[in-house]
Amino acid sequence: xxxxxxxxxxxxxxxxxxxxxxxxxxxxxxxxxxxxxxxxxxxxxxxxxxxxxxxxxxxxxxxxxxxxxxxxxxxxxxxxxxxxxxxxxxxxxxxxxxxxxxxxxxxxxxxxxxxxxxxxxxxxxxxxxxxxxxxxxxxxxxxxxxxxxxxxxxxxxxxxxxxxxxxxxxxxxxxxxxxxxxxxxxxxxxxxxxxxxxxxxxxxxxxxxxxxxxxxxxxxxxxxxxxxxxxxxxxxxxxxxxxxxxxxxxxxxxxxxxxxxxxxxxxxxxxxxxxxxxxxxxxxxxxxxxxxxxxxxxxxxxxxxxxxxxxxxxxxxxxxxxxxxxxxxxxxxxxxxxxxxxxxxxxxxxxxxxxxxxxxxxxxxxxxxxxxxxxxxxxxxxxxxxxxxxxxxxxxxxxxxxxxxxxxxxxxxxxxxxxxxxx
Numbered sequence: 001x002x003x004x005x006x007x008x009x010x011x012x013x014x015x016x017x018x019x020x021x022x023x024x025x026x027x028x029x030x031x032x033x034x035x036x037x038x039x040x041x042x043x044x045x046x047x048x049x050x051x052x053x054x055x056x057x058x059x060x061x062x063x064x065x066x067x068x069x070x071x072x073x074x075x076x077x078x079x080x081x082x083x084x085x086x087x088x089x090x091x092x093x094x095x096x097x098x099x100x101x102x103x104x105x106x107x108x109x110x111x112x113x114x115x116x117x118x119x120x121x122x123x124x125x126x127x128x129x130x131x132x133x134x135x136x137x138x139x140x141x142x143x144x145x146x147x148x149x150x151x152x153x154x155x156x157x158x159x160x161x162x163x164x165x166x167x168x169x170x171x172x173x174x175x176x177x178x179x180x181x182x183x184x185x186x187x188x189x190x191x192x193x194x195x196x197x198x199x200x201x202x203x204x205x206x207x208x209x210x211x212x213x214x215x216x217x218x219x220x221x222x223x224x225x226x227x228x229x230x231x232x233x234x235x236x237x238x239x240x241x242x243x244x245x246x247x248x249x250x251x252x253x254x255x256x257x258x259x260x261x262x263x264x265x266x267x268x269x270x271x272x273x274x275x276x277x278x279x280x281x282x283x284x285x286x287x288x289x290x291x292x293x294x295x296x297x298x299x300x301x302x303x304x305x306x307x308x309x310x311x312x313x314x315x316x317x318x319x320x321x322x323x324x325x326x327x328x329x330x331x332x333x334x335x336x337x338x339x340x341x342x343x344x345x346x347x348x349x350x351x352x353x354x355x356x357x358x359x360x361x362x363x364x365x366x367x368x369x370x371x372x373x374x375x376x377x378x379x380x381x382x383x384x385x386x387x388x389x390x391x392x393x394x395x396x397x398x399x400x401x402x403x404x405x406x407x408x409x410x411x412x413x414x415x416x417x418x419x420x421x422x423x
Contacts, residue, residue, distance in 0.1 A: 001099050001100060001102070001360060001363045001364050002014070002099065002102050002104070002105070002360070002363075003359075003363065004030070004034045004099070007027055007030055007031060007034070007099075007102070008031050008034060008035075011027055011028070011031060013105070014027045014102065014105070015027055017103065017105050017106055017322075018102070018103070020106060020112050020322040020323070021103050021106065021322050021323060021325065021327075022114045022322075022323045023101070023103055023327070024101070025098075025101040025102045025103070026098060026101070027102060029098050030095065030098045030099050030102065033091065033094055033095040033098060034095060036091060037088070037091050037092060037095055040084065040087060040088050040091060041088060043084060044081065044084045044085060044088055047077055047080055047081045047084060048081060050077055051074065051077045051078065051081065054070055054073055054074045054077060055074070057070055058070050058071075058074070100203075103325070103327040103328075104325075104327065104328055104329060104330050104357060104358060104360040105330060105358075106322045106325060106329075106330060106331070107330050107331035107356075109319075109331075110319065110320070110321065110322050110325065110331050110332075111319055111320075111321045111322070112321065112322050112323075113321035113322065113323055113324075114321065114322075114323025114324065115321070115323070115324075116324075118321035118323070118324075119318045119319060119320055119321050119324070119334075120318065120319040120321075121316055121317070121318055121319075122316075122317040122318065122319050122333070123316065123317045124314070124315070124316040124317075125305065125308070125309060125314065125315055125316075126309075126312070126313070126314030126315065126338075127314060128314055128338045128340070128346060129314060129338060129340055129346075129397075129398045131340065131400075131402075132402070133402045135340040135341055135346070135397060135400060136341055136397075136400060136404070137271070137272065137339075137341025137342065137397065138272055138273060138339075138341055138392065138393045138396045138397050139271060139272040139273075139341075140341070141341075141396050141397070141400055141404065141406065142168065142272075142396065144404055144422075145166075145167075145404070145405075145406070145421055145422045146165055146166055147164065147165055147166055147167060147168035147421070148162055148163065148164065148165065148168065148272070148273070149162065149163040149165060150162050150163075150272070157277075158277075160262060160275065160276045160277045161276065161277055161278060162272075162273065162276060167416070167418065167421045168392065170416050170417065170418075171392060171395070171408075171412075171416060171421075172280060172388045172392065173415070174412050174415035174416040175386050175388050175391050175392070175395075175412070175415075176255055176280060176282055176386065176388060177415050178307075178310075178311075178386075178411065178412055178415050179282045179307055179385040179386040180253060180255065180282055180385070182303065182306060182307055182310070182385070183251075183253045183282070183284055183303060183385050184253065186251070186299075186303060187251050188251040188252060188253040188284060189251065189252050189253065190253050190255075191230075191234070191252060191253065191254045191255070192254070192255050192256070193227075193230045193233040193234060193254040193255070193256045194227070194233050194256075195226060195227055195256060195257050195259070196219065196224045196225065196226060196227065197224065197225055197227050197232045197233050197236060198223055198224060198225075198236075199218070199223045199224070199225055200223070201232060201233075201235070201236035201239060201365070202216060202225045202227075202232055203364070204235070204236065204239065204361060204364040204365040205231060205232045205235045205236070205328065205361055205364075205365070206326060206327050206328035206357070206360070206361060206364070207228065207232065209225045214261065215228055215260050215261050215262065216228055216259075216260075216261070217259050217260075217261060226259035227256060227257075227258065227259065228258055228259060228260045229256070229258050229281065229283055229382075230254035230255070230256040230258070230281065230282075230283035230285075231283055231285060231382040233254060233256065234252045234254045234283060234285035234382070235285060235361055235365065235380060235382070236365065237252065237285075238250070238287055238365075238367045238378075239365040239366065239367060240365070240366050240367075241367060241368075242368045242369065242370055242375055243287065243367075243368070243369045243370070243378065244369065244370050245289060245369050245370060245371050247369075248287065248288050248289050248292070248369055248378070249286050249287060249288035249289075249292055249296060250286065250287040250288075251284070251285075251286050252284070252285045252286075253282060253283065253284050253285070253385060254282070254283050254285065255280070255281075255282050255283075256280070256281065256283070257278060257279070257280055258278065258279050258280070258281050258387075259277060259278050260276075260277060260278075261277070262275050262276070262277060272393070273389040273390070273392060273393050274349065274389070274390065274393060276389055279387060279388055279389040279390075280388040280389075281384060281385075281386065281387045281388060282384075282385035282386045283382060283383070283384060283385065284300055284303065284354075284382065284383040284384070284385050285380070285381070285382050285383075286299075286300065286380070286381040286382075287362075287367060287369075287378045287379075287380055288378060288379050288381070289369065289371075289376075289378065289379070290358070290359065290376070290377075290378075290379050292379070293356050293358060293379035293381060294356070296356070296379075296381050297331065297333075297354060297355075297356040297381055300354040300381060300382075300383035301317065301333050301354050301383070303383065303385065304335050304352045304354060304383055304384065304385070305317070305335065307352075307385060307386060308335060308337065308351070308352075308394075310409075310411045311391075311394075311395065311409045311411060311412065312398075312409050312410075312411075313337050313338070313394045313395065313398055313409075314337065314338040314398070315335045315336060315337045315338065315348075315351070316335075316336050316348060317333055317334070317335060317336075318333065318334045318335075318336055319331075319332075319333060320332040320333065320334055320353070325355075326355065327360075328355070328357040328360045328361050329355040329356070329357055330355075330356045330357060330358045330360070331355070331356050332353055332354065332355040332356075333353065333354050334350050334352065334353045335350070335351050335352040335353075335384075336348035336349060336350050336351065337349060337351040337390070337394040337398075338394070338398065339393060339394055339397050339398075340397045340398060340400075341393075341397045342397075349390065349393070349394070350390070351384070351387060351390045351391060351394055352383065352384035352385075352386075352387065353383070353384055354381070354382065354383030354384065355381065355382055355383070356379070356381050357379070357380050357381060357382070358379050358380075359377040359378070359379055359380075360380075361380045362377040362378045362379070362380050363377055367380070395408075395409065395412075401423075403422070403423070404422060405420055405421060405422035405423040406420060406421045406422060407419065407420050408420060408421070
């Protein structure tokens, strides 16, 4: 969430940001509720002070009449404070609800717009893979090699679920271990995180677990949700904590399953493994001082590039437009890998993203660091090391051979134990 005083002092900029992000929010209501809350809080504090003074007077030598008067005054103050505190609680809930609708401020260099065409391409690595034959998509390749079973998964679990079979199982495990080895080399602490998180943590990270548009699965009759990403559980790792500045930056890497409703996500670009309800992912997460976050964002992007360059998969880096940023993100970069089987002649498809969320999430989760005598909110960043299902797509489609077999990138062979599938 944004700082209340920042909203009040920068109201026009906040309104411009809301317009650039194409969201519905009312910063005027936030400022009005904030000022009303401050006034009510000052009144409650004044009453509490009077109550304390009344209690002190009761300790003195008093006549029966004086004591009776102070007792009556104390009762009256207690009742009035209770009424005011109830009003204050209700007002703070309304303030929190309105403030939660405000997105983070966007980086001044983030492209303005709301569609994919408004994103800006920053760089490319490698040329789109060319073939002497018409390439197949990963679904056709995988079914022929007995690597996937979508039909049985649909009968057992529903649409957009899948079974991985045979060498695809070891390919998933290999991609996870390959990515973890790289990020660990760069100082990240490896973790396997819970697949469930409390609703308050999910909301603190910036996900909405309720409503028709929610992408989050909730567990009935509990305050728990299935995580859509380990960003949730890694971000919650230091919730409510104060970290010594010398510990920063804290770098974590979490392996988890990810569960997403993906409501309405159908069409040719969502087929097969590209957009599914469950997949495995290695997520990177950083807690750092504010002055470090831009450099940390570049570091996360560089790690994502290192991982895909090591796999020899062509990609481009995209600066995401303001209308496509998630509410917590200040700036987001995507890696889009070349997928030869996508569309008619191959297309770019998102395989990773990395976001600098500044202090938007840390204010919600109350993650701070001690800077001398002052406690400040950390900056929080996240980035995909490998989203396995999409990594498998990119690998299979770029390394397919004319006979339908698939070569394994040399960097991955030590992890798979085989150098090809189908030969």
